[in-house]
Amino acid sequence: MTDVLFDVMERALRAHPDAVAVSDRDTVLGYGELAEAGRRRAAALRALLPACDRPRVGIRAANSVDYVVTYLALLEAGCVPFLIDRATGPQDTRHIQEDCGLDLLVHEEDAPVPESGVPAGVLGSLRVTRFPAAPDRPALHDETEVCRFTSGSTGRPQCIEFRGHAVHRAAVNWAEGTGLDGDDSIVCLASLSNGLAFNTSLLSAFLVGAQLHLGRGLPTGGSVARLLSRSAATRLVAFPALYESLVKRALSKEALPRLRMAVSSAAPLDPRTKERFEAATGVPLQNYYGIAEAGPLTFATDPLTDPGLGQPLPGVRLRAGTAERPDVVEVLSESMGTRYLNAPGVLEARVGADGFYRSGDRGYLSGGSLVLTGRTSQLVNVGGRKVDAKEVTDVLLGAPHVTDAVVLEAVDRHGATALAAVLTGAPGLDPAGARRHVARHLAPYKVPSLVRVVPEIPRGSSGKPNAAVLRRMFEDGENTP
Structure with missing residues (x-):
């Protein structure tokens, strides 16, 4: 195994010892202080680790300085x-x-913990749970240094393995392609477990000596505006929902004097939100393109005139169709994942002999810029998280009185993408009860926000649900009481 990431992080922290590295609402650490905190945390961590090669440690927590310190300690x-x-x-x-055969899970106190785990200690503000050894767990690739997750076609999260070199190149290419430097101050409100934040705001910031300011959850527009002003932010990284909250406030150029770039990804950005944000602040709002398995892929150097999602970043090559005939987008990047640890052969099957990964998107290139026209898969993108409709359907079918269910994407009364469900069932079927049943088994973002109960699911001649008819049921955007 190589130790690319720890070596890169250590060099970056040594290069900027006196600059501010990372902060949250409670803590500020300089680069030298972050390095020292990582060393202390690594020493405490070693006492909790099992006696095995490359222990597997999950981190499930909100953004914080403690999260970054723990990540650094795990690498060390x-x-x-x-x-x-x-x-x-x-x-x-x-x-x-x-x-995945995790040995430990580092988490907040109120996080759901599998029944097989036992408390093992604390690391700063985070708890540690230990799991029994799993002798039959899948073997990691020899060069894997970080794993992240994406929704699986089977309904179980798929674990993407990344070489340290791939993570490093994603950060280097993002910094180079977007002009990130040591004078930048980044406010990151996207979860560090998501590619949007992980690739644009963690290692990339430290490589150039920038400041990283972390927020957690979905703060209010007011609190974000104050954070942007207080941190003298030059960049804002967030999901579309945050920008929708921000444009409802009286933003102004004067209130954000240093902000020069806002970045959004993971879910479609409403063009009206983009227009309102840019009109109020004079700051371009960039909806860049990235794929969990391949890293950050495009960036618009002139977002005000770019026809799509930007041109390929350094180290990236794209293939797509034409405006007249859009086709599947294929990508080749230096930041590609290796494989799915828990789904052997699935990722590899989407990579051609020439190394290009076949995405789930359709589009074309216009003057070198990528324009997307739709999806090739049935995953539903809700607030930046991809939801497997089959997984939610299977859980709904276990709810009291539900006899049939279809889960799909619909538009709510605010014009935003929402997770919807159409149900049939025996007398006594309660839509609210069905939603509570899903909430007991799945993450909150996988609970349908729109529900309809019908006598029979409309289907086409092939027996498949008629998606067009189903979507029309939600045109008023109101939920079933």
Whole structure:
């Protein structure tokens, strides 16, 4: 195994010892202080680790300085970090632990913990749970240094293995392609477990000596505006929902004097939100393109005139169709994942002999810029998180009185993408009860926000549900009481 990431991080921290490295609402650490905190945390961590090669340690927590310190400590202690979305529900957390053979889980006190785990200690403000050894767990690739997750076609999260070199190149290419430098101050409100934040705001910031300011959850527009002003932010990284909250406030150029770039990804950005944000602040709002398995891929150097999502970043090559005939987007990057640890052969099957990864998107290139026209898969993108409709359907079919269910994407009364469900059932079927049943088993973002109960699911001649008819049921955007 190589130790690319720890070596890179250590060099970056030594290069800027006196500059501010990372902060949250409670803590500020300089680069030298972060290095020292990582060393102390690594020493404490080693006492909790099992006697095995490359211990597998999951992190499921909100953004914080403690999160960054723990991540650094895991690399220094020779562990492989598994970055788990804080919104992951009990069932998915258990699947991850079982499928990947985690040795430890670092988490907040109120996080769902698989029943097989036992308390093992604390690391700063975070708890540690230990799991029994799993002799039959899948073997890691020899060069894997970090693992992240994406929704699986089977309904279980798929674990993407990344070489340290791939993570490093993602950070280097993002910094180079977007002009990130040591004068930048980044406010990051996307979860560090998500590629949007992980690739644009963690290692990339430290490589150039920038400041990283972390927020957690979905703060209010007012609190974000104050954080942007207080931190003298030059860059804002967030999901579309945050920008929708921000444009409802009286933003102004004067209130954000240094902000020069805002970055959004993981879910479609409403063009009206983009227009309102840019009109109020004079700051371009960039909806860049990235794929969990391949890293950050495009960036618009002139977002005000770019026809799509930007041109390929350094180290990236794209193939797509034409405006007249859009086709599947294929990508080749220096930041590609190696494989799915818990789904052998699935990722590899999407990579051609020439190394290009076949995405789930359709589009074309216009003057070198990528324009997307749709999806090739049935995953539903809700607030930046991809939801497997089959997984939610299977859980709904276990709810009291539900006899049939279809889960799909719909538009709510605010014009935003929402997770919807159409149900049939026996007398006494309660839509609210069905939603509570899903909430007991899955993450909150996998609970349908729109529900309809019908006598029979409309289907086409092939027997498949008629998606067009189903979507029309939600045109008023109101939920079933």
